Amino acid sequence: MKNLLTSSLIACTLCIILLLDSCKKKTPEPTLSTKIQQIVPATLLNDLKVKGMPINEGLNPPNIEGIFVSNPHTLEVPYAGDPNSKGHVFNSLVLRFSNQNSKELSVNIDTKSSSTVASGIGGFISGTGNKFSIFAELSVQNGTATGKQVRIFSGEITSQGIKGFYSTLVFTEKNDPNNVFIEIGAARIIKDGDGLASKTNAFRMGVEVNDLIDESSVVTSLK
Template identity: 50%
Template structure:
């Protein structure tokens, strides 16, 4: 039996080494499902804006494998974490009217969903949004058309937290005003953001897309 020459053995070892190296490089360049944002998210908010919001105290989760967030949730008390700036008339710790959210139409194919919101006299119709996250933690980014009194605005609304059986744990939300028509100067300035969270740490799961005051009023009307 003819044994392989030294040069043949060396060539074989070199080939195996190159294959191992190529495989290692391929694995090291694989996408990390816990990091980054989709191109669709980056199309509605810049990394500079994300960094600025994080610096103000907003929690923003990254990743490409978010959980299912469909359902109705209420942030109560809906508490201010960071005013939009020194001109803000509201201080840290101020409790705004409860925020009720309904997430629906989630697609795991392109990580999209819809959101509707109710907050005092304001209603928001979902323009559709995009999800980031991993495990049970998520962040939802949506462009929302807001109507509040005589004002209208286009905002980037961000909702973030951890989905549990009881609701959204460590719920935070913020809005970044992109444009507005605001004759009575009711809304915060264009380019500014205000960050809020659920004051007791859990945006509770609800069965009805109504604020508490609306539900009580409807019950009272039904008794008449």
């Protein structure tokens, strides 16, 4: 009888341990690749989310290869002290995404205007379903001023283009004694004003691009 009681007690104890273990909160799976986490600090990511920048996390992004035009390219959230107010329309933004690698979660980004070409910028992609975000770290130079910036594009890929397209750029470092660049941490959040960055077949010089800084005097390169 004593042995039976002892065995029952042990069995109950084991059941309780297993039950408690199963109830433990599991460590959440990462929703951004290690490479994205390395170029976008969590504090910066959270700050952008608070300001209204959509960030589509996940490790199974859709294929987003193609050429897209954001028009009207409309300021949604100005930075503090921004000379432009919400609703200001910038020149159309033309983008080409290519060479997407599902294993590396990487993609190439090209932008073009009548005066500026940014080619073969390497970015990293996150997302799930049809929604995605692309993150690229760039080195920039304007005269003697230098810096690093993070560029982010977000949206939902459709057969017509990118639904709910958003774009932002944030300086993370700069050596800028004459204040050529916007301040570290400052960000304009810009969206497609009609809700769709349309898909197109032509990546040509006919559309001017006005990014968040004056790209006509800035050389950009992948860091």
